[in-house]
Amino acid sequence: MKANTGWFEPTETDRRTRRANRRASRVASRRTAPAKPLSDDEHLPAEIVGLRRGLPLLVDNHRATTRILRIAYPFLAEGGLGANGTYIGNDVFSGGSFVYDPWELYQSRVITNPNLLLAGVIGSGKSSTAKALITRSIALGHRAYVPCDPKGEWTAVAESVGGSVIKLGPGLSTRLNPLDAGSRPSGVGDDDWDRIVRSRRRALLGTLAESTLGRPLSAVEHTALDLAVDRVSRIPVPTIPDVVEVLFSPGLGDGTSEADSRELAHAIRRLVHGDLAGMFDGPSTTRFDPSLPMVSLDSSWIGAGGNDQALRLTLACASSWLEAAVTDPAGGKRFIVYDEGWRVMRDPALLRRMQEQWKLSRAWGVSNILIVHRLSDLAAVGDLGSEARALAEGLLADCSTRIMLRQEPDQLARTATLLGLTDVEVSTIAKLPKGRALWRLPGRSFVVQLVRHAREARLFDTDGRM
Ligand SMILES: Nc1ncnc2c1ncn2[C@@H]1O[C@H](COP(=O)(O)OP(=O)(O)O)[C@@H](O)[C@H]1O
Numbered sequence: 001m002k003a004n005t006g007w008f009e010p011t012e013t014d015r016r017t018r019r020a021n022r023r024a025s026r027v028a029s030r031r032t033a034p035a036k037p038l039s040d041d042e043h044l045p046a047e048i049v050g051l052r053r054g055l056p057l058l059v060d061n062h063r064a065t066t067r068i069l070r071i072a073y074p075f076l077a078e079g080g081l082g083a084n085g086t087y088i089g090n091d092v093f094s095g096g097s098f099v100y101d102p103w104e105l106y107q108s109r110v111i112t113n114p115n116l117l118l119a120g121v122i123g124s125g126k127s128s129t130a131k132a133l134i135t136r137s138i139a140l141g142h143r144a145y146v147p148c149d150p151k152g153e154w155t156a157v158a159e160s161v162g163g164s165v166i167k168l169g170p171g172l173s174t175r176l177n178p179l180d181a182g183s184r185p186s187g188v189g190d191d192d193w194d195r196i197v198r199s200r201r202r203a204l205l206g207t208l209a210e211s212t213l214g215r216p217l218s219a220v221e222h223t224a225l226d227l228a229v230d231r232v233s234r235i236p237v238p239t240i241p242d243v244v245e246v247l248f249s250p251g252l253g254d255g256t257s258e259a260d261s262r263e264l265a266h267a268i269r270r271l272v273h274g275d276l277a278g279m280f281d282g283p284s285t286t287r288f289d290p291s292l293p294m295v296s297l298d299s300s301w302i303g304a305g306g307n308d309q310a311l312r313l314t315l316a317c318a319s320s321w322l323e324a325a326v327t328d329p330a331g332g333k334r335f336i337v338y339d340e341g342w343r344v345m346r347d348p349a350l351l352r353r354m355q356e357q358w359k360l361s362r363a364w365g366v367s368n369i370l371i372v373h374r375l376s377d378l379a380a381v382g383d384l385g386s387e388a389r390a391l392a393e394g395l396l397a398d399c400s401t402r403i404m405l406r407q408e409p410d411q412l413a414r415t416a417t418l419l420g421l422t423d424v425e426v427s428t429i430a431k432l433p434k435g436r437a438l439w440r441l442p443g444r445s446f447v448v449q450l451v452r453h454a455r456e457a458r459l460f461d462t463d464g465r466m
């Protein structure tokens with residue numbers, strides 16, 4: 001027999017055998033009816049077939065600890081949230097990069113709203129996490145406004161990204177007129193714009209009055225305020241002193257008497273003659289430039305003394321002033337940060353306003369970031385069943401992304417109930433080191449270690465002040 005010299009030179013016997021086989025199979029296929037080709041799947045177990053065809057897997061639920069699972073299913077890891085967004089740090093369990101962008105995730109329906117809540121003990125890295133997310137997102141064209149910065153710690157951050165800082169406080173030369181009309185978004189007609197400006201002024205004055213009075217306005221006070229806003233709106237640049245003057249003047253109309261608006265006038269007067277004098281009681285000395293990557297309102301001069309009421313009024317005025325820019329849907333993707341948010345939350349009037357703004361955040365392209373110490377801060381705003389409590393808990397529901405940093409042991413049970421955490425998640429947040437957080441999104445959670453560049457570590461440092 002001739003030796004087979006290799007792959008390229010088949011022997012004559014080989015060729016003959018193959019030709020015979022082909023002929024035989026042609027004859028066989030002609031004789032039988034055209035058979036359906038056997039699919040690969042038919043040789044496989046039903047579960048695998050299900051997987052291949054995208055059908056639900058018909059196996060019993062199986063639960064095991066990660067200790068077992070990593071052996072049973074090696075080389076499998078959580079896929080993360082995709083690569084579109086801002087790098088935050090490492091996913092502690094998978095070892096991969098953790099990337100987050102509220103707008104991307106909202107579009108891909110992973111989250112139902114773009115708002116974030118950060119909670120953790122002092123020094124756990126809440127502000128650092130927010131600063132990292134924001135400063136890195138600016139490279140993607142996002143912007144950020146910080147209307148509440150009682151510690152003044154965002155100043156260096158805003159300056160480092162080319163933003164501006166407005167320093168507010170008694171005795172400082174900066175003055176903001178919260179009744180400024182702001183810049184009109186493109187495509188808004190004269191009548192619509194008048195209506196928008198009027199309703200913004202009305203909402204702000206209502207919040208200020210309710211906040212200082214510590215109670216909701218009566219029906220007659222609402223009327224008096226409406227009439228006062230109508231009257232001052234005839235002035236080209238109305239200010240708060242104009243409103244106070246109108247409220248003190250007799251005969252506003254519609255059957256209101258001077259007595260009806262007296263308390264209201266005294267409440268708003270606090271911004272003109274009280275501890276907040278010189279901050280909101282005249283034409284603005286600065287302009288808000290919405291095209292800047294970041295604008296921060298440094299309220300450390302007010303906040304440092306622990307005067308939370310003054311801080312709340314400042315936030316109300318400042319956020320109303322920012323609102324003109326924020327409500328422009330063409331303004332791009334913007335973060336609004338309420339750092340030390342727990343200090344401003346004990347006020348139903350302000351909470352109501354915040355909630356209205358948050359509800360609209362999706363339409364405006366805004367992602368709100370609320371920073372609190374613990375979730376019981378939300379409960380501390382009022383008794384169970386009170387309006388304030390419902391509003392605060394509504395804010396929690398309006399935050400699809402909850403970032404839990406280390407919590408005090410006595411807070412764990414409450415956090416677990418409010419967020420529906422598993423036992424494993426609870427024990428994880430009890431011992432998180434600095435900068436590591438449980439990121440909880442609907443149906444998914446990640447433990448993420450914030451990774452900072454040396455330059456960021458210097459910029460975000462708040463220990464230096466100690
Ligand atoms: N990932 C981290 N690694 C090391 N130190 C960190 C990390 N994150 C934050 N820190 C430091 O911890 C300190 C407190 O952080 P900060 O974000 O201000 O805390 P919080 O806002 O929760 O009070 C800061 O000085 C910061 O530099």
Ligand SMILES: [Mg+2]
Pocket residue numbers: 126127128339340
């Ligand atoms: Mg902080």
